[in-house]
Amino acid sequence: MERPPNLAAAVEAAADALVGVLDSAVSRQDLTVSPTQLRVLALVTTRPDLNVNRLAEVLDVVPSSASRLCDRLEATGLLRRVPDPRDRREVRLVPTPAAQSLLCEVKERRRRAVQGVLDRMPGRAQHELLLALAAFGQAVAAGADSGDSPARSA
Numbered sequence: 001m002e003r004p005p006n007l008a009a010a011v012e013a014a015a016d017a018l019v020g021v022l023d024s025a026v027s028r029q030d031l032t033v034s035p036t037q038l039r040v041l042a043l044v045t046t047r048p049d050l051n052v053n054r055l056a057e058v059l060d061v062v063p064s065s066a067s068r069l070c071d072r073l074e075a076t077g078l079l080r081r082v083p084d085p086r087d088r089r090e091v092r093l094v095p096t097p098a099a100q101s102l103l104c105e106v107k108e109r110r111r112r113a114v115q116g117v118l119d120r121m122p123g124r125a126q127h128e129l130l131l132a133l134a135a136f137g138q139a140v141a142a143g144a145d146s147g148d149s150p151a152r153s154a
Contacts, residue, residue, distance in 0.1 A: 011136075018114070025113035026106050033102070037073055041103055044079065044093045051084075051091055078102065 023035075031038070036059075043058060044050050050058075056066035070093060073079035078099040084090035095103070118126055 022110045025109040041099045045095050050093050
């Protein structure tokens, strides 16, 4: 079967629409943190070995900017700096229980927003989307295994 010439554009448009749905699910008025701070909390949660310098690399900012960002999150009780048990000279970034709760709330809001869109789709289209997303994920994984996949920063 031949690939439609506009498939990549359609995927990009769908990705943009999805980002819009996800962003609208967590409007800034409802959250006490900025989108960048939320991203930092998500990164710290999924990367337990993260320190300020590595965070700066991931965010592509200078270490002093990453440190100030962590200062603000620490001041709001969402982040802690703790000594690394393997090397006490290293300081790890650790999300607090309040950060974990906030991230769970954000995830649930986003899930509900996406479900609302899915509910407006016919059942058959939902099933086809599920199959297509699974195939897309497998293709991404196959590219990662072969080293052809672009790096993902967050």
